[in-house]
Amino acid sequence: MVSGLLILFCLASTQVLGQNSYRSGLLPTINLNQKLKQDWRINYQWQSRWIMAEGLFSEPAEKRWAYSLSDLSIVVSKKVQGNKGLALGFLTRFVGDEQRFRLLQQYTSVEKFPTFRLGHRIRADQTWGAKDAATFRLRYRLSLDVPLNGATTNPNELYFKLNHEYLMALESNDFSLEIRMVPMIGLFLTDNNKLETGLDYRYDKVGSSKSRHSFWWAVNWYYSFGN
Amino acid sequence: MRAFLILSIFLSSTASLLAQVKYEKEYRIKGEQVPTEAKAFIDKLTFQRSIKWYKEESLTATTYEAKTKRNGQKYSIEFDSTGLIEDIEIQIKWVSIGEAVRASMDQALSRAYKKYRLIKIQRQWTGSAEDLVQAVQARSAGEQIQLRYEIIIKGKSETGWQWYEITFSDTGKLLSSKRIILRNTDNLEY
Numbered sequence: 390m391v392s393g394l395l396i397l398f399c400l401a402s403t404q405v406l407g408q409n410s411y412r413s414g415l416l417p418t419i420n421l422n423q424k425l426k427q428d429w430r431i432n433y434q435w436q437s438r439w440i441m442a443e444g445l446f447s448e449p450a451e452k453r454w455a456y457s458l459s460d461l462s463i464v465v466s467k468k469v470q471g472n473k474g475l476a477l478g479f480l481t482r483f484v485g486d487e488q489r490f491r492l493l494q495q496y497t498s499v500e501k502f503p504t505f506r507l508g509h510r511i512r513a514d515q516t517w518g519a520k521d522a523a524t525f526r527l528r529y530r531l532s533l534d535v536p537l538n539g540a541t542t543n544p545n546e547l548y549f550k551l552n553h554e555y556l557m558a559l560e561s562n563d564f565s566l567e568i569r570m571v572p573m574i575g576l577f578l579t580d581n582n583k584l585e586t587g588l589d590y591r592y593d594k595v596g597s598s599k600s601r602h603s604f605w606w607a608v609n610w611y612y613s614f615g616n
Numbered sequence: 617m618r619a620f621l622i623l624s625i626f627l628s629s630t631a632s633l634l635a636q637v638k639y640e641k642e643y644r645i646k647g648e649q650v651p652t653e654a655k656a657f658i659d660k661l662t663f664q665r666s667i668k669w670y671k672e673e674s675l676t677a678t679t680y681e682a683k684t685k686r687n688g689q690k691y692s693i694e695f696d697s698t699g700l701i702e703d704i705e706i707q708i709k710w711v712s713i714g715e716a717v718r719a720s721m722d723q724a725l726s727r728a729y730k731k732y733r734l735i736k737i738q739r740q741w742t743g744s745a746e747d748l749v750q751a752v753q754a755r756s757a758g759e760q761i762q763l764r765y766e767i768i769i770k771g772k773s774e775t776g777w778q779w780y781e782i783t784f785s786d787t788g789k790l791l792s793s794k795r796i797i798l799r800n801t802d803n804l805e806y
Contacts, residue, residue, distance in 0.1 A: 422802045428776045471777035499801040508804030532804045539643025580800045
């Protein structure tokens with residue numbers, strides 16, 4: 390709520406926005422989840438960014454269509470107590486001819502309520518590469534999943550999902566905060582096959598003169614298989 | 617009938633043997649889509665709060681369910697496909713169950729699972745429509761009402777943690793256990 394007001398305040402202030410940069414584009418993601426025995430799972434993820442426009446709010450829009458980067462990750466997780474999960478993962482980012490690497494650790498918990506589900510995710514990650522300083526992040530994400538028809542989502546029905554995340558980053562003694570708000574509409578094909586699309590809004594370096602607003606049109610595909 | 621009872625008693629001694637899978641498709645419907653018998657029953661109960669109607673389709677039957685609240689307690693009233701009352705479930709707290717009954721339930725659950733956690737506890741009343749109306753109005757079940765407890769738990773067995781819907785008799789005897797298939801959570805984790 391506080392972050393929502395903060396975002397609105399910043400968006401309303403053209404003076405602040407004038408100095409801030411923005412970028413917008415396409416963010417497709419493929420999530421393949423392999424179920425193993427004894428509640429072990431492996432998540433394989435591919436995500437790519439395609440820039441459509443970027444620049445400063447104070448300047449005329451610079452439209453261009455360009456490939457930005459791709460992420461490939463593998464996360465091994467173990468479900469505990471039915472609705473909680475512990476995971477360790479590794480990500481590789483390809484940006485031009487440069488490659489960056491990330492280790493991640495996460496704890497998740499999903500609570501089921503009569504008409505919606507609430508997910509909590511606490512994730513720590515450490516990123517490094519040949520040209521950039523190492524970055525350490527601690528993030529918390531709250532996810533809400535609500536059926537749009539009835540108490541539960543059935544095959545071929547739609548659902549609404551909202552992700553709200555706070556990311557604290559430390560890079561070369563510089564601390565920064567990023568806030569994300571991701572409202573999405575999902576199509577529940579089966580329990581193991583879901584498609585989602587919506588706006589992935591990111592407000593990076595909150596409160597700084599170098600703040601950046603990112604508006605991604607996200608398209609996610611979740612597919613589960615095995616066991 | 618006798619053979620059925622013997623079979624039930626035999627099976628209830630081992631929860632894992634009884635464990636079935638609970639598949640349900642539940643969706644919200646409007647009051648106009650509910651059988652008139654069911655609506656007439658709800659009207660007799662004069663609930664102050666609005667009624668939410670749901671249609672439930674399982675592998676074996678189609679039922680209608682009315683959900684509402686009274687005095688802070690959640691009521692769930694289930695009808696068959698023709699609108700005849702099946703049972704009334706009222707969400708309660710664990711401590712509101714008698715100590716001896718609780719001890720019996722705890723013993724049965726501890727035998728069936730290495731560890732368990734209570735998620736939801738409901739008192740289930742079954743009886744004639746007239747007796748159930750009286751019981752709801754008096755907030756207490758008479759002798760004509762069959763009392764059972766329907767409990768949702770998270771239980772740990774050899775296969776890990778799973779969710780179960782377990783029915784106990786009024787004395788705390790385990791009657792049935794169904795494993796609840798939980799929805800995939802991948803899109804809330806990644």
